[in-house]
Amino acid sequence: MQNFKAFRLLAGDGAPVCQLADLSVDDLSPGNVTIKVAYSSINYKDALASKGLNGIIRTWPRIGGIDLAGTVLESADSRFKKGAEVVVHGFGIGVDHDGGHSQVARVPGDWVLRIPEGLSLFDAAVIGAAGYTAGYSLHLMELNGLEPGQGPVLVDGATGGVASVAIDMLTQRGYQVTAMSGKESEAPYLKMLGASNIIGRLAPQENPKPLEKAQWAGAIDSVGGATLAWLTRTVQPGGVIAAFGNAGGAELATTVLPFILRGIRLLGINANSPMPVREQVWKKIAREYRPAHLVQIAHVIQMDELPTYLDRMLEGQTRGRTVIDMSK
Ligand SMILES: NC(=O)c1ccc[n+]([C@@H]2O[C@H](COP(=O)([O-])OP(=O)(O)OC[C@H]3O[C@@H](n4cnc5c(N)ncnc54)[C@H](OP(=O)(O)O)[C@@H]3O)[C@@H](O)[C@H]2O)c1
Structure with a gap:
């Protein structure tokens, strides 16, 4: 598999240092499902973690990003075939397991949720x-x-x-x-x-x-x-x-x-729910709770804008969901 780009947080003198790195899949936390990340996003927790606040990240280096949406590249888990569209959030990604601020992610299959029918990769990322x-x-x-x-x-x-x-x-x-x-x-x-x-x-x-x-x-x-x-x-x-x-x-x-x-x-509310609850709630989100304004809620940024927007979120300068297009 080719090398890819990821934002890594390195232990700094005080706040962590955010660095754009060229990585191979072996550099990632272990897992049996490898995902080509189409979109990730910035959640408040990511913004706090990027500044070393609240002790969110304790082991370095770490790729931040507590959610991602993408397609399966390789899977040793029979539930996920190559090309399946999936979303992953919580379970420690972006905290104690490398997260979504990377063009490729690797996670255990038990953390992977197939995007329910009726939602696109983009929809799932805006929801996140x-x-x-x-x-x-x-x-x-x-x-x-x-x-x-x-x-x-x-x-x-x-x-x-x-x-x-x-x-x-x-x-x-x-x-x-x-x-x-x-x-x-x-x-x-x-x-x-x-x-x-x-x-x-x-x-x-x-x-x-x-x-x-x-x-x-x-x-x-x-x-x-x-x-x-x-x-x-x-x-x-x-x-x-x-x-x-x-x-x-x-x-x-x-x-x-x-x-x-x-x-x-x-x-x-602790949104780090067990998988059966996630499956039930995501189905509702795709149907009876379906938001109608995801395009308007999303502000799509490119990977190189991530550090700026992490700061903006802490300064209260973001609106809605800041979604990162990881393809470029
Ligand atoms: N428990 C969980 O599982 C879980 C999951 C997700 C998020 N969270 C938490 O939920 C909160 C919201 O997350 P988010 O990702 O939606 O963050 P966000 O996009 O930054 O939104 C937070 C909003 O709170 C308002 N706000 C900010 N500072 C404030 C202050 N000092 N006093 C009053 N209002 C203030 C602002 O809205 P206005 O400017 O419009 O007032 C801001 O847009 C965060 O604390 C996050 O850590 C928890």
Whole structure:
């Protein structure tokens, strides 16, 4: 197999060094399925990892990229034939196993998911780890009683990757969406995705009451911190919050009152789900949760732009999903 290009993170003096390297397949972490990567993307975790933050990567050198979509080049796993279109996310890729920021990836077959019918390689890449998180959140919220028609669902961090796909999915499924965003200028984008109402980020509140006006049938939370605490105070009785992010803080200061008086449900989302759950959720994403605006959500960049966009994500300068075309 020919050599290929990959972005490798090397241990640096302080932050890691991001280097474009010419590699052979033997340089990659082991696995029995080799994949020609068509697209990868930048998720928030990749941006943190590229700066050595949160101890995400512990062994170097490492190829980042927590998701990828591509075609099988070689497989010792009988479930995957050469040419099969597949997606891989989580399971430690881009963290403790070489990830998607490479033109070729090698992973264990147990981590590989065949892209469901109805989704192209590009669609699967735009969805990626972020869109899967949105779909998994919706899946669990519906298992916990959320249905269209119960009232607005709030999506915070609204212009972000997970949130953009979530707004699109919720709207296609018949939910009314309120988007919470710090970027006023992105109102047309959020409306295009389907948000019927847009509000600004939460202003600091001193000594908030344990319960406030009940507004949301559900909430999809990328932000955490004070915003998540406020959500616990403002979801309707029986309302469901899916919490997976900490873009605005990791602490959670709330009281038990929304839980015991309103019966609200706070669902912790770890999108690194077992394969049977992934198969179920990806099928829903391809059908009943199918987003309608993947082209508009995607900002496609070339491989050499990766370091710039990793920085931009941490500076809050990205919108939707940043998808990397790995072919050039
Ligand atoms: N648990 C899991 O399995 C899992 C899976 C995927 C993602 N995540 C986490 O989910 C979060 C979102 O991921 P992503 O890939 O969608 O990131 P992203 O594209 O960077 O989106 C995050 C959004 O949060 C908002 N935001 C950023 N800083 C903020 C602040 N200080 N206060 C309030 N809002 C802020 C911004 O939206 P606006 O400018 O529109 O307000 C930003 O676009 C991250 O924390 C990520 O680590 C967790």
